[in-house]
Amino acid sequence: MKYAYLFFTLAFLLAPISTTYAQLVAIPTRTTVEALDQHRAIQVYNNGDKPLYLDITLQRVDNPGVNPEQKTLISDISQPEMIFNPNRITLGPKQKRNIKLLPLKSPAQETLYRLYINPVVDIKALGSHEDKSKIHAPMTISIGYGVLIHHVPPLTAQISHWQHQCLPGGHLMLTSTGTVHSKFEQLNSSDKTDSLNLYPGTPITLSTKQLSGKVDNETFTVHCD
Numbered sequence: 001m002k003y004a005y006l007f008f009t010l011a012f013l014l015a016p017i018s019t020t021y022a023q024l025v026a027i028p029t030r031t032t033v034e035a036l037d038q039h040r041a042i043q044v045y046n047n048g049d050k051p052l053y054l055d056i057t058l059q060r061v062d063n064p065g066v067n068p069e070q071k072t073l074i075s076d077i078s079q080p081e082m083i084f085n086p087n088r089i090t091l092g093p094k095q096k097r098n099i100k101l102l103p104l105k106s107p108a109q110e111t112l113y114r115l116y117i118n119p120v121v122d123i124k125a126l127g128s129h130e131d132k133s134k135i136h137a138p139m140t141i142s143i144g145y146g147v148l149i150h151h152v153p154p155l156t157a158q159i160s161h162w163q164h165q166c167l168p169g170g171h172l173m174l175t176s177t178g179t180v181h182s183k184f185e186q187l188n189s190s191d192k193t194d195s196l197n198l199y200p201g202t203p204i205t206l207s208t209k210q211l212s213g214k215v216d217n218e219t220f221t222v223h224c225d
Helices: 002-023
Strands: 024-027 030-034 041-046 052-061 071-073 082-085 088-091 096-103 111-124 138-142 145-152 162-167 171-176 182-188 196-198 204-206 210-215 218-223
Touching: 024 111, 024 145, 030 096, 041 088, 041 111, 052 082, 082 111, 088 096, 096 111, 171 196
Parallel strands: 030 145
Antiparallel strands: 024 041, 041 096, 052 071, 052 088, 052 111, 082 096, 111 138, 111 145, 162 171, 171 204, 182 196, 182 210, 210 218
């Protein structure tokens, strides 16, 4: 009975969060900003009949292509290459607003970001029958709507190139030697990895001696003896 009550309580608390999240639409969910292009924006739309209060943050992905991701808040970076505006939005029913992406510097190599758009929900804490006379402070819960942002060098400086290195113990390391990521697909290996994105500055090590498939739509095969 205790567990049934707990389940009901959690369902009650999460119901408004799910409803609020369903109200929010963000377009696009993935975008590319080239060099100092100031014309990229994320449009947010309130598809519901109640106001939405949004908290927005931008985080740089420090190890793109690897799980779990390690991220750094833009506010914690002393000289960021990209910022955004605004960081808070109130959206009325059926209202649209743009979140502007503002590059400050052209990157030497592709950098990955995640823009989190958080609809903030206030939920009154549930009390027991004996606590009805007490005042309960609201609990604020946020759910992140993540938008993936690729910040790339100018087109003339974009190079997709990679190399492999055989490591002891039957391992293979892939390293990007270009300025933008390489997309590996239809992979065949004992590692069971079927696809990956290889970014500059973040090597990926696989537990295999042989790897074949497609990279940037071209077939390849590498062997380690």
